[in-house]
Amino acid sequence: MKLTIVSAGTTSPSSTRLLADRLTESLTKQLGDGDGEELEVHVVELRDVAVDIGKNMVTGFPSPALQAELDAVTGADGVIAVSPIYSASYSGLFKSFFDVIDAGALTGMPVLIGATGGTPRHSLALDHALRPLMSYLRATVMPTGVYAASQDWGGEDAGELHSRIDRAAGELAGAMAGTPRSRRAGDGFSDFVPFEQQLADLGQLDV
Template sequence: MKLAVVTAGTTSPSSTRLLADRLAESVVRQLGEEPEVHVVELRDLAHDIADNLVTGFPGPTLRAEIDAVTGADGLIAVTPIFTASYSGLFKSFFDVVGNTALTGMPVLIGATGGTPRHSLALDHAVRPLFAYLRAMLAPTAVYAASEDWGGADAGALRDRIDRAAGELAGLMTGKPARHRPRDDFEDVVPFEEQLSALRRTS
């Protein structure tokens, strides 16, 4: 089984690559088998992608990466959010991939940004892109703002990563994941018991 990971981070190290790696690790863990993981760093392909857009033909390096993505059994695609949408590099890569090459492919989408305000870009920009490409999208998309990587929000991000990764693993194996959300009230002591305890102590 082959898992492709496309990350459009522009710096090194990159929070976009970090999110992509965390998603891939969780998918591998939940697949129950060791897939071949191939990571495509779009930052390293920027010139090749631009040349392809101008000439209409990919060079050998870009061709190999396109083949790795289109030949995979599942895809993780993560982009930074710039000006409320995916990056131009991210969009340009999928422009040269072709609009039928991902038909029916299980895809998990993710994005990173400096503020939670940009999280809606996953649903109004990234998801429609892959719907147009006829990919089979995992229901859960993962957005990580700068504040999600530490403190109290880190656990919530980890939960979202595992839920989304489980959905992609399910799509790849044909066994859809059933995620039972945690009930925040399951450990709450009923009011009657609390009253009873108060009466005993008074």
Template sequence: MTPLTLAVVTAGLTQPSSTRLLADRLTEAVSRQLADEGRQVDVRVIELRELAVDIANNFVTGFPSPALDAELEAVTGADAVIAVTPIFTASYSGLFKSFFDVLDNAALTGKPVLVAATGGTARHSLALEHALRPMFAYLRAVVVPTAVYASSEDWGSTDAEGLSGRIARAAGELTELLSGRPSTGRAVDEVLPFEQQLAALLPKS
């Protein structure tokens, strides 16, 4: 069976980064659950901090650098995406948004996406619902129900309702979407013209 491909987009600005740490924990949880179901997964981690200049130049020139183009292709061709951003001023970071701005609008159509974020305080957790989820809905991605937010105090939590529990639940939801999903390149059903769809609703004479 062809391995599934998972693109992990992380927008942490420091090194080491709590955003990357959360991305790694989510990736490990998804990989482990897929392995339990007998599915292999190839993971590609995309560190946006390393592409900041390339992303800015793309806006000016209209063309991606070879390095940026490779990562855009990795996201486009992946079977699923994990997207993790730090929260700045109650929303995703500018670097995170800029990367998805230069991605083709149709690249995430129908693609399972797990969204997550980090921040210094729990009061920013709703940014996942009012900022990230609408953005990926606009891009026509299939966003898993559980979004994972990690504030500074969450990292020491081990109970079922804490960070570890949310990671496991979100990973399970992404795994469920990927289970039985063929690798990229599957055929898309032909779309009938609107007039034919309307005609099919007419009563038979």
């Protein structure tokens, strides 16, 4: 079973990567409590391919390094996507990466969304920015998203953050274990019949 982490943090260390790691740890534990299937984890650090993403958007062709990361996302059984929040939305780097993924490549993909920011006031960005983006890409977005403000990492709010992490990771674990990639939903148009063909078929019916 393959899990791909997409982290759009631009610093090292990064709270965005920290949140992604905590979600991965919880997911690994919860999958381990199930059928024991081994989890293969790949991390995509977007800052490492930022220049490649920009060139892809201009030329239309990914570099070998970027193509490998795109394949890791589209070939996964589940994705954890985490972005820092800038100006009340996901980062431009995060959006640009998903812009260069082939249309339909994430159809039915179980995706857990997460975000980090300096203040709790940006927590709604999960539902007004990240969730619509993943839904547009036809991914299956987990009901629980995880937002972590600076204050959530310590003190009395830490317990609530850990609870949200475990709940969200549990949803992704269930989706990955219950819906193998081979049974992923199609785009809804695989059985489309052109209108002209429908008229021709009607003309062949006995009345």
